[in-house]
Amino acid sequence: MNKTVNQKAWFFVIPVFVLVAFNAIIPLMTVVNYAFQETFGNNVFMWEGTRWFKQIMLSERFHASLGRQFLFTFIILFIQIPLGIAIALTMPKEGIGVPVCLVLMSMPLLIPWNVVGAMWNIFALPDIGFLGHSLNALGFDYNFTQQIGDAWFTTILMDVWHWTSLVVLLSYAGLRSIQPAYYQAAEIDGASRWAIFTKIELPKMKKVLTIAILLRFMDSFMIYTEPFVLTGGGPGNATAFLSIDLVKMALGQFDLGPAAAMSLIYFFIVLLVCWVFYTLMMRNEEKS
Amino acid sequence: MSLELKNVEKKIGLDTHIYPTNLKLKKNTINILLGSTLAGKTTLMQIMAGLDKPTSGEIWFNNENVTGMKVQKRNVSMVYQQFINYPNFTVYDNIASPLKITGVSSDETKQRVGKVAELLKLSGMLNKKPNELSGGQQQRTALARALVKDSDLILLDEPLANLDFKLREELREELPKLFENRDCIVVYATTEPSEALLLGGNTATLQEGKIIQYGKTLDTYNKPNSLVSAQVFSDPPMNIAKIKKLGDQCSFLQNDIQWKTKLNIKDGEYKVGIRPHNITTYKEGNNSLEIKGKVLISEISGSESLIHFTNGNLNWVSLSNGVFQKNVGDEMNLYMNTDEFVYFDQNERLVSNG
Structure with missing residues (x-):
């Protein structure tokens, strides 16, 4: 077949370029601009080179919030992935229970993030909140606004409540795509329930689980709204995750240079982790 | 066991x-x-x-x-x-x-x-x-x-x-x-x-x-x-036609093609099943019967050729060895091997093999 050359085809592509430029490249470049310069307002900029990057990389405050961020992300992945799979396994496979479960499961995902934060804030208040009051009535000394452990507990619980459903829905979809013949074949072999899970269900769910882990990693690593509304990063800096710390630096202290450098470092960490994880999973895929 | x-x-x-x-x-x-x-x-x-x-x-x-x-x-x-x-x-x-x-x-x-x-x-x-x-x-x-x-x-x-x-x-x-x-x-x-x-x-x-x-x-x-049972065990589907038997003479109801049968059954109306490969473009067996057809579809499957044609009010399917193509609407002669006809009564039970 002969391909014709028609430069007018660029008109189909240009709108996309313009759109991407406005919503991604230009804002990002502004941040890059700030990251290498110092400004005192009035549009006066002074070249600072890599000074802000060095400052952030060596700052204890950044190390602390990065550490908190990784700890938080690992804890919620550790809870949500197994819990999500477990719930998906117990969900009904046919009948009226399927739509009921699916709708119930999607509910937390449909609630706006700041509403989730506000809801849990009220829910967990030690004096009037249902959770906080009940825990205290049961004899636990619970106060998420003052005790670090309680603040972490509440933040993690909130995130598990909000996001486990995503893992459930993805796992459920993965499970449903396994043909019944696999289960029959395993039954004929006399395989145990555990063997069916590890030898059939898990390998067959591998792809959706990769997606689930990636999505949950990215979202939890960039979490902002919910802990901001719930704890505001407190008590002290106990739940000041990377994004909360970043906003504090940029808008609270108006340290635009270091904040811009920090956001770029932040961005590259997310990108790097996703790339490493995805490459590892895909390499595994090719091998097997 | x-x-x-x-x-x-x-x-x-x-x-x-x-x-x-x-x-x-x-x-x-x-x-x-x-x-x-x-x-x-x-x-x-x-x-x-x-x-x-x-x-x-x-x-x-x-x-x-x-x-x-x-x-x-x-x-x-x-x-x-x-x-x-x-x-x-x-x-x-x-x-x-x-x-x-x-x-x-x-x-x-x-x-x-x-x-x-x-x-x-x-x-x-x-x-x-x-x-x-x-x-x-x-x-x-x-x-x-x-x-x-x-x-x-x-x-x-x-x-x-x-x-x-x-x-x-x-x-x-x-x-x-x-x-x-x-x-x-x-x-x-x-x-x-x-x-x-x-x-x-x-x-x-x-x-x-x-x-x-x-x-x-x-x-x-x-x-x-x-x-x-014959239909289940026939691919492409068997051709079915209503026939009339009188003495040793059989004829299709919708055209005047006649043939002789050795069947020892009562006179009356029957159905005959003919497998597609028993209707061919060439004569096969000693008792072949000519039928004129107008081509509806002609397709080639492997080393065989499938021709759908009409005769009377019925659509027929024939399967012949060899690869050839016919044009839609062509008139042609085909041959049915009467030895392979399968006869069924009005209740669609087997009568006997012709």
């Missing part, structure tokens, strides 16, 4: 999937369940295996009632239309998996896996994972898993349906060999009459949850007990 279904019936809700069925399968036989999709082949097999319970009726194996016995306790193996293997096991581990669970020693496992792998031409790929294999090799692995343990009952549910044409032909030819010298009952479900004829053994024709006929494959093919 025998497998017997006694009045087995399967209902799900108000739907009857299997009507009360009696069937006795003998030792060392290949039994083909032939029927279209939804005829009940899979359901029947699952009941035989013990994967599914019949609503009523009993299953007897070796003079023992095994109705409701769990499939793990029955010594069966099954191969499916889809290629079912453990995804993260190697081919070797896949084939060995039924032996491992029953606790066969590792030396014996090695020997038996090696033997069956050789039989199925898998020797070179024992260390590969299923998704590194072609569809044909994946299905060979599944077959090997079914053959490696000495099952009393091997069920194959359309094992070749998901393979492409060449692989299907290849594996189809090997299948009868695989079941030779095995002390077991083989049940093989298929939608394709040609597969049944190739495998030999016995054939049961099924339609809408009923077994229409069961007997030696060639007998079932040559002497269909009814029009339904």
Whole structure:
């Protein structure tokens, strides 16, 4: 077949370029601009080179919030992935229970993030909140606004409540795509329930689980709204995750240079982790 | 050794999937369940295996009632239309998996896996994972898993349906060999009459949850007990025409073609079934009958040519050897081999072979 050359085809592509430029490249470049310069307002900029990057990389405050961020992300992945799979396994496979479960499961995902934060804030208040009051009535000394452990507990619980459903829905979809013949074949072999899970269900769910882990990693690593509304990063800096710390630096202290450098470092960490994880999973895929 | 279904019936809700069925399968036989999709082949097999319970009726194996016995306790193996293997096991581990669970020693496992792998031409790929294999090799692995343990009952549910044409032909030819010298009952479900004829053994024709006929494959093919059974065992579908018999003269109702018959039956109206390959573009047999046709569709399938044509108010299908193309609307002469006509009465039961 002969391909014709028609430069007018660029008109189909240009709108996309313009759109991407406005919503991604230009804002990002502004941040890059700030990251290498110092400004005192009035549009006066002074070249600072890599000074802000060095400052952030060596700052204890950044190390602390990065550490908190990784700890938080690992804890919620550790809870949500197994819990999500477990719930998906117990969900009904046919009948009226399927739509009921699916709708119930999607509910937390449909609630706006700041509403989730506000809801849990009220829910967990030690004096009037249902959770906080009940825990205290049961004899636990619970106060998420003052005790670090309680603040972490509440933040993690909130995130598990909000996001486990995503893992459930993805796992459920993965499970449903396994043909019944696999289960029959395993039954004929006399395989145990555990063997069916590890030898059939898990390998067959591998792809959706990769997606689930990636999505949950990215979202939890960039979490902002919910802990901001719930704890505001407190008590002290106990739940000041990377994004909360970043906003504090940029808008609270108006340290635009270091904040811009920090956001770029932040961005590259997310990108790097996703790339490493995805490459590892895909390499595994090719091998097997 | 025998497998017997006694009045087995399967209902799900108000739907009857299997009507009360009696069937006795003998030792060392290949039994083909032939029927279209939804005829009940899979359901029947699952009941035989013990994967599914019949609503009523009993299953007897070796003079023992095994109705409701769990499939793990029955010594069966099954191969499916889809290629079912453990995804993260190697081919070797896949084939060995039924032996491992029953606790066969590792030396014996090695020997038996090696033997069956050789039989199925898998020797070179024992260390590969299923998704590194072609569809044909994946299905060979599944077959090997079914053959490696000495099952009393091997069920194959359309094992070749998901393979492409060449692989299907290849594996189809090997299948009868695989079941030779095995002390077991083989049940093989298929939608394709040609597969049944190739495998030999016995054939049961099924339609809408009923077994229409069961007997030696060639007998079932040559002497269909009814029009339904003949239709199930004919691909492309059999041509059916109404005829009138008077003395030894027969004639079609919608045209004036006549032929002589040796049939010793009452005069009256009958239906005649003619398989497409008994209507050809050349004369075949001593008693061929000429019929004029107007071509509707002409298609080539493999080394055969299929011509759909009209005569009278009826559409006919003919299947001739050789490759040739006819144009739509062409008038042509075709020849029917009257020796191969199958006669049915008004109730569509077999009368006799002409």
